[in-house]
Amino acid sequence: MVQKSINVSELQIERGKFKPILPDVLKNGASYVKPVRGKATQSVADQAKIKEIFKNTYGLPEITFKKDANATVTKKVIKVAVVLSGGQAPGGHNVIAGLFDGLKKANKKNVLIGYLGGPAGILENKYKVISKEVLNEYRNTGGFDFIQSGRTKIETPEQFCSTKDNLSVCEVDALVVVGGDDSNTNAAMIAEYFKKENSDKCVVGVPKTIDGDLKNKYIETSFGFDTATKIYSELVGNICRDVNSAQKYWHFVRLMGRSASHITLEVGLKTHPNIVLIGEEILAKNMTLVKVVENIVDVIVKRSQSGKNFGVALIPEGLIEFIPEMKELISVLNDTLAENADAVTELHLAEDKKEFICSKLPKKVSDLMKSLPVGIASQLMLDRDPHGNVQVSLIETEKLLIEMVQKKLAELKKADRYKGKFSAITHFFGYEGRCGIPSNFDANYTYALGYNAAVLVLNKLTGYLSSVRKLVKSPKQWVCGGIPLTMMMNIERRHGKEKPVIQKALVDLNGKPFKEFTRNKEKWAISESYIFPGPVQYFGPADVTDMTTKTLQYEQSKKK
Numbered sequence: 001m002v003q004k005s006i007n008v009s010e011l012q013i014e015r016g017k018f019k020p021i022l023p024d025v026l027k028n029g030a031s032y033v034k035p036v037r038g039k040a041t042q043s044v045a046d047q048a049k050i051k052e053i054f055k056n057t058y059g060l061p062e063i064t065f066k067k068d069a070n071a072t073v074t075k076k077v078i079k080v081a082v083v084l085s086g087g088q089a090p091g092g093h094n095v096i097a098g099l100f101d102g103l104k105k106a107n108k109k110n111v112l113i114g115y116l117g118g119p120a121g122i123l124e125n126k127y128k129v130i131s132k133e134v135l136n137e138y139r140n141t142g143g144f145d146f147i148q149s150g151r152t153k154i155e156t157p158e159q160f161c162s163t164k165d166n167l168s169v170c171e172v173d174a175l176v177v178v179g180g181d182d183s184n185t186n187a188a189m190i191a192e193y194f195k196k197e198n199s200d201k202c203v204v205g206v207p208k209t210i211d212g213d214l215k216n217k218y219i220e221t222s223f224g225f226d227t228a229t230k231i232y233s234e235l236v237g238n239i240c241r242d243v244n245s246a247q248k249y250w251h252f253v254r255l256m257g258r259s260a261s262h263i264t265l266e267v268g269l270k271t272h273p274n275i276v277l278i279g280e281e282i283l284a285k286n287m288t289l290v291k292v293v294e295n296i297v298d299v300i301v302k303r304s305q306s307g308k309n310f311g312v313a314l315i316p317e318g319l320i321e322f323i324p325e326m327k328e329l330i331s332v333l334n335d336t337l338a339e340n341a342d343a344v345t346e347l348h349l350a351e352d353k354k355e356f357i358c359s360k361l362p363k364k365v366s367d368l369m370k371s372l373p374v375g376i377a378s379q380l381m382l383d384r385d386p387h388g389n390v391q392v393s394l395i396e397t398e399k400l401l402i403e404m405v406q407k408k409l410a411e412l413k414k415a416d417r418y419k420g421k422f423s424a425i426t427h428f429f430g431y432e433g434r435c436g437i438p439s440n441f442d443a444n445y446t447y448a449l450g451y452n453a454a455v456l457v458l459n460k461l462t463g464y465l466s467s468v469r470k471l472v473k474s475p476k477q478w479v480c481g482g483i484p485l486t487m488m489m490n491i492e493r494r495h496g497k498e499k500p501v502i503q504k505a506l507v508d509l510n511g512k513p514f515k516e517f518t519r520n521k522e523k524w525a526i527s528e529s530y531i532f533p534g535p536v537q538y539f540g541p542a543d544v545t546d547m548t549t550k551t552l553q554y555e556q557s558k559k560k
């Protein structure tokens with residue numbers, strides 16, 4: 001139990017008492033869980049190329065757990081290492097708690113260590129042994145601060161080799177990687193390397209990311225999405241209420257979600273703001289930046305005609321990469337920056353960097369780059385993350401949109417087609433939600449994912465992602481098992497080269513959550529249909545504390 005001290009809040013003490021509910025199938029521990037092997041699997045795309053890269057781990061069968069005595073679960077003492085990788089997400093500490101409890105239930109002597117600071121901790125052999133007493137302080141808390149996180153990518157032959165050596169030095173039998181699509185791609189590469197080297201070390205992944213884009217039939221949602229979207233919805237709801245009270249500002253809110261607009265869609269469905277931009281729709285309609293701005297202006301003008309010079313607009317942080325012309329610019333820019341890295345580093349002024357890069361780009365994209373404000377252009381040129389992604393969290397799209405909206409409104413005013421006032425305020429909500437205290441859903445889900453990972457490891461099921469599903473049912477009824485990491489892979493271009501990566505799940509434009517949004521968007525634009533969800537609730541009626549996301553509710557509802 002968490003002890004009272006000046007560093008601990010009252011809520012943390014109470015929350016420390018929460019006992020996550022385990023799915024029935026796991027509740028007696030790994031010795032009473034049997035893996036049932038399904039059909040051999042295939043990667044989602046590029047099968048021949050993925051098979052060639054993952055010669056030893058391609059085509060593994062799906063695994064479903066059922067309640068049954070399992071004598072093959074190792075009675076030998078095992079040592080497992082866990083690493084938290086990538087961006088923080090609420091519930092990471094409960095994954096560690098579930099993993100710890102699952103291992104100890106199988107054999108009290110089993111040991112769990114945590115690599116520190118993400119995958120870099122594996123390469124530098126920095127870790128701590130996880131004890132029950134210290135872990136208890138972190139149960140049901142947000143953040144990754146227990147062992148920290150990082151974005152180092154393990155990809156070179158030397159790094160694979162030192163991963164194997166360092167695990168061997170510490171006598172680690174299995175590695176559990178808690179991460180998003182990139183980190184789990186890494187997990188798949190390590191699992192393949194171990195097999196190739198005839199090592200029986202096991203590698204298992206756990207699906208984490210607030211972005212919600214690591215999902216498929218077997219991974220209904222990644223952990224952290226539920227809590228983070230509840231936190232953003234509280235903030236956006238509060239802004240909607242402020243807007244409706246003062247009736248004088250337009251608020252442009254950019255929300256995290258690097259490559260998919262799930263967070264924006266979920267927050268939109270929870271709060272009903274006037275404008276919700278969904279990147280995937282913009283891509284499907286092949287919209288230009290100018291067209292996106294015109295659509296925003298249409299709503300602003302319409303509202304101003306009824307005297308409403310206020311509103312709320314939600315913008316996914318990955319928007320820029322969904323606008324086809326911008327996507328093309330970024331893709332060419334990725335290669336051009338990689339080819340001219342040294343020359344760009346030598347230049348110090350943002351204007352000079354922009355001019356230099358424009359001179360290296362093909363005419364069409366160069367013209368677009370030139371048309372962008374220098375601030376945005378230099379944000380587009382910032383270093384890619386270790387996985388080759390543009391760091392969209394650093395690109396202030398909301399400011400770009402406001403600047404373009406202001407210009408367009410000024411033109412309309414001149415032509416006497418707009419008489420309103422436009423005063424805009426910007427927000428970016430991302431980091432605010434990533435370390436929140438996990439909701440009941442995330443606290444239960446992450447504990448189950450960790451416990452389930454322990455069962456996979458104890459069955460030596462390497463190359464699998466921990467899978468817990470049927471998530472709109474009560475946790476006791478959740479279905480558990482594992483899905484092969486290679487099953488989710490395709491080939492993408494990163495750092496100018498073709499690489500195998502787990503395919504991201506984008507917002508499905510034929511899916512029920514998006515359809516629900518399109519049914520309502522005209523109404524939300526004009527009227528004030530705002531909803532104010534309030535803060536995440538940890539105590540009180542189950543209807544309030546245990547509700548899942550709108551996305552999951554719509555996706556799993558039987559209604560057409």
Ligand code: FBP
Pocket residue numbers: 085086087088089151180181208209210211256257258317391392393430434
């Ligand atoms: P993961 O995919 O690693 O979970 O991280 C997602 C995310 O929160 C994005 O929404 C955001 O763009 C990015 O991390 C920010 O990265 P950083 O933490 O490196 O600033």
